[in-house]
Amino acid sequence: MNETYYQQVQLPSGTVHVYAGDTLFKELDYKVFEMANNNLQIPNQVYMSYTPDVHVGVGTCIGTTAVWNTKDGYVSPSIVGSDIGCGMRVHLTNLHKDDLKEVKLRRKLVKVIEKYLPVEDHARGYFSDIRLEHVIKKGLHGLPKKYIPDGYTPRKATSLTHVERSKFAFDENALNLFPEQVWHRSHRQLGTLGNGNHFVEIQSIEIAEDQREIAEAWGLLDGQVVVMIHSGSRSWGGSVSQYCGSNITKMMRAEGLGTADPKLLFAPLTHPLAQTYVNLEYSALNYAVVNRHLIAYAVREAGKDVFGSKFEMTTLYDLMHNYAWEEEHEGQSFFIHRKGSTRALPANHPANPEPYMSTGHPALIPGSMGTASYIMVGSPTGRANFYSICHGAGRIRSRSATKKLVTLNEFSSSLKVGTDDEIVVNQRSLESILDESPQAYKDVDQIIESVIGAGLAQVVAKCKPMATVKGAK
DNA sequence: ATGTCC
Numbered sequence: 001m002n003e004t005y006y007q008q009v010q011l012p013s014g015t016v017h018v019y020a021g022d023t024l025f026k027e028l029d030y031k032v033f034e035m036a037n038n039n040l041q042i043p044n045q046v047y048m049s050y051t052p053d054v055h056v057g058v059g060t061c062i063g064t065t066a067v068w069n070t071k072d073g074y075v076s077p078s079i080v081g082s083d084i085g086c087g088m089r090v091h092l093t094n095l096h097k098d099d100l101k102e103v104k105l106r107r108k109l110v111k112v113i114e115k116y117l118p119v120e121d122h123a124r125g126y127f128s129d130i131r132l133e134h135v136i137k138k139g140l141h142g143l144p145k146k147y148i149p150d151g152y153t154p155r156k157a158t159s160l161t162h163v164e165r166s167k168f169a170f171d172e173n174a175l176n177l178f179p180e181q182v183w184h185r186s187h188r189q190l191g192t193l194g195n196g197n198h199f200v201e202i203q204s205i206e207i208a209e210d211q212r213e214i215a216e217a218w219g220l221l222d223g224q225v226v227v228m229i230h231s232g233s234r235s236w237g238g239s240v241s242q243y244c245g246s247n248i249t250k251m252m253r254a255e256g257l258g259t260a261d262p263k264l265l266f267a268p269l270t271h272p273l274a275q276t277y278v279n280l281e282y283s284a285l286n287y288a289v290v291n292r293h294l295i296a297y298a299v300r301e302a303g304k305d306v307f308g309s310k311f312e313m314t315t316l317y318d319l320m321h322n323y324a325w326e327e328e329h330e331g332q333s334f335f336i337h338r339k340g341s342t343r344a345l346p347a348n349h350p351a352n353p354e355p356y357m358s359t360g361h362p363a364l365i366p367g368s369m370g371t372a373s374y375i376m377v378g379s380p381t382g383r384a385n386f387y388s389i390c391h392g393a394g395r396i397r398s399r400s401a402t403k404k405l406v407t408l409n410e411f412s413s414s415l416k417v418g419t420d421d422e423i424v425v426n427q428r429s430l431e432s433i434l435d436e437s438p439q440a441y442k443d444v445d446q447i448i449e450s451v452i453g454a455g456l457a458q459v460v461a462k463c464k465p466m467a468t469v470k471g472a473k
Numbered sequence: 474a475t476g477t478c479c
Contacts, residue, residue, distance in 0.1 A: 083474045185476085196474055238475040 005453035009033065014040035017049035019385060021450040024052045024442070027396075031056050038259040039064070039079065042266045044072045046334070049385050051341055052450035053394025053442060057081060059264040062340030062395075065388040068269075070326055073335035075274045076266035077248060077281075080324050081339045082241040084281055085288025086232030087164075087320030088342075088364035090375065090463075091296055093303065094312040095225040097204035097466065105306075106202070106424040106467045112305050113200065114426055116298035118192055119471045127294065132187040136175065136236075139167035139286035140293055147297055161353050163318040164343070164361075168286050168325075174279035178239065186236040186287065191294030195471040197392075197436060198231045199366075200299055203373060203463035211460045214359045214377055218316065220461050227299050227313060228373055228463060229292050230366050232322065237284035244277040269335060278324070285323055292318055316375070317362040319343065321391040327351065329386070340391040344378030344457045349387070363457055367444035368393045369436050369470075370414040370423055373463040374448055381455035389456045393444040399435035411437040424467040432472040 007025065009016050016036040018025060032054055039060055040048060047067040054063030059078030066079050100106055118124035134142030140160045148160065160166040193200065207215040207222050233240075248265045251273055252258050257266070267274040296313065303311040324337040328351070344363035345352050352361050363376040371393065378387050397405065411430050414437065415423045427433050451457050 081474085086474080194474065198474085232474070235475060242475085 003453060005450050009036070011037040011040060013037045014045070014048070016040065017047070017385065019049060019450060019454045019456065020052040020054070021446065021453060024446060024450055028054065029056060032061050035061050035261070038261045038264050039066060041259045042074050042076060044068055044074060047386065049388070051388065051390040052447045053340065053390040053392055055394050055396065057339070059261060060339055063391065064337070064339045065341045065386055066337040067386055068335045070269070070333040070335045073269045074266050075269055075278055075324055075335065076264070076337060077241055077245050077277055078263060078265045079337040079339050080281060081322050082238055083232040083322055084237035084240060084284035085320050086322040087230075087288060087292065087318065088366060089229040089292040089296055089318040090316040090362065090364050091227040091299070091313045092219055092316050093225045093227065094310070095307065097223045097225055100202070100225060100466055103420060103422050103424065109202065109302065109306050110424050110426045110467050110469055112302040113299055113469050116301045117200065117295060117469065119426060119469060124188070124192070126188050127190050130190060132183055132190065135190075135290040136283050136286055137172055139165070139289055141167050142286075143290065143293070147294065149300075161355050162315040163289060163353070164320060165285070166289065168282035170279040170282035171275070174276050175283065177243065177276070177280075182236070182239045186234065189234045190291060191298060192234065192291075193231050193295060193469070193471040194234055195473050198471060199229075200295060200469040201228045201373070201465050202467040203228055203465050205375070205461040205463050207461050208459045211377065211458055215460050217359050218362060218460070219314070220375070225466070226316070226463060227296065228364065228366065229295050231288070231292050231295060233284040233288040234291060236287040240277075240280040240284045244273065244280060247273050248277065281324065285320065288320065289318060317356075317364060319361070319364060327386075329383070334386070336386055338388055340394075341388045342391050343387055344376060344382060344389045345387050346378040346380045346382060349378075362460065363389060365390060365444075365448065366392045368438040368441035369468060370438050370465060371444050372465070373444070374459055375461040375463060376448075376451070376457040377460050378457050379455055382457060385456055389451045390447050393441035393447060395440055396442050397440045399440070402435045402437060402440040406434060406437045406439045408434065410439065414438050423465045426469045427472055433470050436470065
């Protein structure tokens with residue numbers, strides 16, 4: 001049987017391009033098409049698509065790529081979503097999975113990570129030597145030098161080239177809109193994980209046979225231990241969404257703009273409120289990149305405590321799956337929104353950072369708890385979808401429904417609790433994160449199969465969880 | 474996802 005991995009769905013307001021295998025497609029909630037129909041009513045849109053992990057969100061589905069031409073474009077805070085700049089980071093260590101064979105050692109590592117990375121108090125990561133204003137304005141370039149250690153990339157450079165973008169420039173006047181309290185809270189939250197689906201995970205990797213050449217170029221080794229981080233812009237991005245969202249809502253009401261969904265917000269890029277939003281959105285992208293960088297810094301400190309000063313943790317890559325920005329393709333400027341959608345550029349695309357120009361950059365895709373994550377690379381045929389792939393497994397069940405359905409025993413057994421292969425979790429009570437059990441999510445392997453089948457990307461390495469650090473409310 | 478309020 002020939003499986004289809006892509007189809008165009010015609011709706012009254014336009015076409016949504018759906019990248020999903022037949023099985024996943026059949027299981028899609030009709031509400032994702034209602035949402036698409038509303039989103040397609042925003043004027044001048046040139047392209048909209050769904051990834052195989054698409055699911056209903058606020059105003060817009062998570063798993064959406066939505067594109068305008070910059071010259072007559074629109075920005076939608078709803079298509080970006082409220083966790084602006086949320087994304088992934090992977091660091092490579094000089095440990096082999098056998099070094100972490102003992103459950104006791106994995107427990108110790110998790111405990112020490114918690115010492116450097118506050119997970120109970122979400123606002124305890126006070127870095128008094130970091131000026132929040134500097135990192136908000138200059139991204140990673142606003143950090144004191146001590147946070148950019150030597151040997152931080154596989155090529156042992158101190159460069160900040162192993163990120164999607166190390167600094168987002170914007171009109172800084174927009175920052176005057178925020179009260180002191182927002183600055184204070186965000187300073188205290190720097191370097192904290194947050195909760196929900198955010199995590200730090202210790203994983204071991206398996207290289208995909210047909211991508212060994214790329215894996216080698218990236219410094220990946222079979223059985224290598226890696227650190228995967230998933231976090232965003234914390235309350236800074238939340239404040240941006242809230243502040244801009246309420247102003248744009250009022251403007252839309254006054255000007256009679258809108259769709260059937262009052263939670264779907266948008267404005268033409270030329271509107272002053274749209275410009276303020278884009279400026280503040282970029283400030284949140286700076287915060288998010290720095291936040292993940294500082295979380296990695298904390299894990300690195302913990303690693304040195306546990307394994308000694310020879311412990312290394314070099315940056316593979318940092319990239320995001322929630323944002324809107326300008327992007328050039330074949331000389332044309334587009335304004336691209338990705339919400340739960342990850343850019344995966346192929347080799348030689350000019351937007352690749354220099355170290356990844358000849359291979360394409362790593363695209364980092366998290367699975368759900370207890371399941372695999374993936375390090376992928378974009379394919380040239382991904383152009384059809386503006387080089388966008390999935391963001392993870394994709395939720396199929398609400399947090400409350402998951403808590404009703406899944407038992408603690410089922411959750412524990414998916415984490416292999418009590419066996420030698422136990423995926424050690426920091427939370428004393430799994431009950432506090434029961435809504436993150438794998439039963440709340442689609443099967444990530446099926447999602448990845450769809451992405452490959454559609455010709456969007458290839459797997460370079462599969463990452464298997466060994467220990468997970470989560471925040472919880 | 475988030476902080477805040479019920």
